[in-house]
Amino acid sequence: MVTPLASIIGSGFLVLGPILAHGFGAWAPAMMGVLCLAAWGFGAAIRANIARLGDTPGPETRMEQLASALLAFAYVISVAYYLNLFGSFAVQLGPWQDQWGARLVTSVVFVLILVLGYGRGFAMLERAEYLTVTLKLAIIAGLLAGLTVFFGGAVQTGGLFLPQGSEQGWGALTLGFGLLVTVQGFETSRYLGDSYDAGTRIRSMRLAQGVATAIYVVYVLLLVYAHHVPEGALSETAVIEMMRDVSPLLPWMLIGAALAAQFSAAVADTGGSGGLIAELSGQRISARQGYLVLCLAGLALTWSADVFQIISYASRAFALYYMVQAAIAARHATGARRILWGALALLAATIALFGQPVEG
Numbered sequence: 001m002v003t004p005l006a007s008i009i010g011s012g013f014l015v016l017g018p019i020l021a022h023g024f025g026a027w028a029p030a031m032m033g034v035l036c037l038a039a040w041g042f043g044a045a046i047r048a049n050i051a052r053l054g055d056t057p058g059p060e061t062r063m064e065q066l067a068s069a070l071l072a073f074a075y076v077i078s079v080a081y082y083l084n085l086f087g088s089f090a091v092q093l094g095p096w097q098d099q100w101g102a103r104l105v106t107s108v109v110f111v112l113i114l115v116l117g118y119g120r121g122f123a124m125l126e127r128a129e130y131l132t133v134t135l136k137l138a139i140i141a142g143l144l145a146g147l148t149v150f151f152g153g154a155v156q157t158g159g160l161f162l163p164q165g166s167e168q169g170w171g172a173l174t175l176g177f178g179l180l181v182t183v184q185g186f187e188t189s190r191y192l193g194d195s196y197d198a199g200t201r202i203r204s205m206r207l208a209q210g211v212a213t214a215i216y217v218v219y220v221l222l223l224v225y226a227h228h229v230p231e232g233a234l235s236e237t238a239v240i241e242m243m244r245d246v247s248p249l250l251p252w253m254l255i256g257a258a259l260a261a262q263f264s265a266a267v268a269d270t271g272g273s274g275g276l277i278a279e280l281s282g283q284r285i286s287a288r289q290g291y292l293v294l295c296l297a298g299l300a301l302t303w304s305a306d307v308f309q310i311i312s313y314a315s316r317a318f319a320l321y322y323m324v325q326a327a328i329a330a331r332h333a334t335g336a337r338r339i340l341w342g343a344l345a346l347l348a349a350t351i352a353l354f355g356q357p358v359e360g
Contacts, residue, residue, distance in 0.1 A: 003192065004208035006133040007185025007268075009140065009215060010261050014254060015085065015311070016182045016216070018238035021224040023175050025165030031176055032220040036213040039183040041344050042322040043209050045329040046190050047202045048341070052332055054198050063331070067324040069280055071187070072290075074317035075273035079266045080298040081181065081314045083109050084307045086262035088236045089255050099306065106302050109263070110295045113270055117291035132264040139257035140215070146246040147222035154226040163224055177355035178312035180319055183216065187321070191272075236307045270294055312357035319355065323348035 020028035087106035091098070154160050167175050189205040196204070227242045240251040270291055277290030285293075301310055323345050330341035 001204045001207040001211070002133060004186050004188045004205055005211055006136070007188045007265070008183060008208060008212040009137070010082070010185070010265050012081075012085070012182035012311070013140065013216070013219070014239045014258060015236050015307075016179065017220055017223045018229055018234065018242060019179065019308075020220055021163060021227070022229045022234050022238075023165055023167045024172060025163040026224070027165060028163075028224040029217060029221045031172075032217050033213075035176065035179060035183050036209075036216055038180070038347065039186065040209055040213070041340075042326060042348065043186045043205055045322070045326040045341050045344055046187055047205055048329040048333065048337070049325060050190055050198050050202055050205075061328075063324055063328050065280065067321055067328065068276055070317070070321040070324060072273050072276035072280065074314065074321050075269045075276070076294045076297050077301065077310065077314040077317045078181065078184075079269045079273070079294060080301040081307070081310045082262045082266040082269070083113075083298065084302055084310055085236060086259060086266070087302075088307055089240075089258035089262070092237055092240060092251075092255055103302050107299055109266075110298050110302070113267060114291055114295040116267075117270060117274065117288060117295075132260040136257045136261040139253045142253060143243070143250065144215070144219060144222070146243070146250055147219070147226075150246045151222045151226050160225045161228075163229070171356070174354045174356040177319075177351040178315050178357055180315040180351055180355065181311055182315075183212070184315075184318045186212075187325075234308075306357075308357040312355050315355045316352045319348045319351035323352065 016032075020031055024031045083106045084102070086109060087102035087104075090105045091101045094101070151160075165172070186205050186209050189201040189208070192201055192204075223242070227245070230238050230241045240254055243250045243254060271287075273294050274287035274290035277285055277293065278287045301313070305313070326341045326345035326348060330338050330345060333341055
């Protein structure tokens with residue numbers, strides 16, 4: 001369960017709370033539930049495909065190859081998303097807390113990952129995955145504990161309130177579409193066939209999504225009714241300012257969690273993307289060349305889009321991947337399940353077409 005859970009609960013977890021509070025106000029927990037429900041539906045389609053393929057899948061069909069290609073593309077954007085969040089949180093440690101400084105830090109880390117990808121650095125970094133996952137989940141547990149105590153105090157003193165959202169109607173719906181990437185990561189179980197049988201991978205995805213849903217919904221409930229979003233333009237690091245009332249140490253812990261989580265996730269997705277590109281090209285493009293493509297694309301995104309736009313792009317890319325996975329499940333199902341998977345494929349296509357970034 002650890003691998004998909006670590007992918008689902010990244011530092012997007014920290015960004016998501018302020019975005020939902022700002023965009024949806026008192027309806028933020030409901031929107032969080034809708035996001036998790038949609039993710040569960042896409043996960044169910046992927047689990048159906050795992051069960052059908054079993055432990056010894058046959059040759060990939062064209063649709064499965066398309067899904068792999070879309071996932072490789074999604075990885076390219078998600079690495080840019082991870083490292084731009086890394087840069088945004090990293091500059092909170094220094095005096096240059098602006099977008100230019102964050103982009104410069106992100107660019108340096110892209111170059112570092114590219115250099116490591118051409119050497120043996122990935123193997124070393126991957127060994128630290130469990131350490132960073134443990135650190136991240138421990139800090140998130142501390143965050144939830146602090147929020148619970150603060151929420152309880154607000155109940156006793158009458159400090160709770162109902163916030164007003166900045167989005168309504170179609171704008172709210174498309175903003176929700178643009179946040180799909182923040183609950184993405186469960187599909188990791190689909191690609192652990194070399195290490196685990198089909199039944200274990202299905203159970204790991206279910207458990208990871210169940211635990212992640214509980215954490216996400218509790219987090220948003222505790223956050224939106226007791227903490228005001230900072231005034232002015234919404235920042236991707238707004239959660240740091242919101243947590244200063246809970247504990248003076250918590251903002252620094254959140255920065256540490258963000259840096260550890262984003263760097264390890266970026267390394268993992270870079271490795272996955274390079275391998276998928278090599279496989280899809282029939283080894284005509286090596287994994288190392290795939291790293292180069294990914295880093296160049298990531299640098300282009302870094303200097304042409306802000307973090308909220310990259311989150312929206314990543315959500316669209318993963319929606320396309322989920323669309324194909326749901327279509328594959330529908331193709332091999334009958335009756336009500338075929339209708340369900342087909343509806344999910346249409347939903348994913350809609351998300352890919354209409355997902356919008358939050359306004360910073």
